[in-house]
Amino acid sequence: MAYNLNFDWLSQAAEPIARGAVATVGLIAVTAVLGTACSILGAAAVRSRSPLLRRAVGSYVELIRNTPFLLQLFFIFFGLPSLGLRLDPAIAATLAMTINLSAYGTEIVAAGLDAVPNGQKEAGRALGLRSAQVFIKIVLPQALKVIFPALQSQIIIMMLESAAVSQISVRELTYEADMLQARSFRAFETYFIITMVYLALSFCLRRLLGFTGRKYLIGAAP
């Protein structure tokens, strides 16, 4: 039996697809900001002088990096309610994504901190800056410059993994795709179009992050 591809449904699908894409972009935007902030805190903790802090954050990183994102999502959304903590799907998804991104981000930022020569810290202290000031004004900007490409890739990977949050009915791109294919009975065509939308999103996100990174991070004098 020959199969004819049929894209007639597409004219009515533009709106849900756009809605889903906006939701996906919104999720990753919030996650990227929160995740980067947490990564910086995490990296500061992992490279701090307190063994307790190093241990605690180190275990968190290992735990998250060695378990699937889908499991983390289900643990938060289906598991936490039995402890009395019921979260809205969008909140649960943002939380899971932030937790996941922060674990990878912590390792990335920590590697960046290692890449800053010790002399920079000593110079900062010699200038009479306190250690918090040395970290924020001298070490961190240089570290971020080094690790920006890796962080950018990790954010894009997280956006692609966010397709899984449709499983807890967050109304993002994959969720809209599921709805569309249920209505049009054109599963392959629907998922094909949505895949292309994701491809465009990851392409644009890479360009956007690269542009902002160059403008505000790489171009800026340390």
Place this chain on the structure above:
Amino acid sequence: MMDFTFWDILRNLLLATRWTILLSIVAFIGGGIVGMAILLARVSARHWLRRFAELYIGLFQGTPLLMQLFLVFFGLPLIGFRIEPWSAAALALTLCASAYLAEIWRGGVEALPKGQWDAAKSLGLHYPNQMRLVILPQAFAITRAPVVGYLVQLVKSTALTSIIGFDELMRTSNAIANATFEPLTVYGLVGLIYFVICRPLTLYARHLQLVGQAR
């Protein structure tokens, strides 16, 4: 309703784990074989081959694995193949892994000094032998750490195949969580199982990286 003891839960989860492990192994081997072909195209002298490999890698690294799973699962029946979740999962993961492995190995090939190519040429080797005897063994050797690191990603991404209905660890855990009303215990145990599989690989990758840096 059936009553599950803790041991029932654990036993069922462990039984499902073999599918997770089997799928990971199949996808890793398949991905390695297809990835080799993509790698050869990616570093070939022919422009259109390089372009094709670039597009292939860009496509699989730029779209969610979940979409790739759906496309294989819903796409193959359209061209006349009946497909169960198991083959769809194995095929999609193989394709995805091949793109990542090809890209990792390309990094290895490009990290080699140009002199290696010249030396191979001056020994009178033809292109296939330059590749087989000189370039690829070195490229594989220096990319061992990222390859093992990718294996961890691969094991974790098998969890997504539960969504197209492949009965591995994640899908089994959902079923058990629904039946027992003990999601915390079940997902906690599942996390532990994934951790026990992945953590040694992570440590091994880190070890390989340190050894590589020390050389």
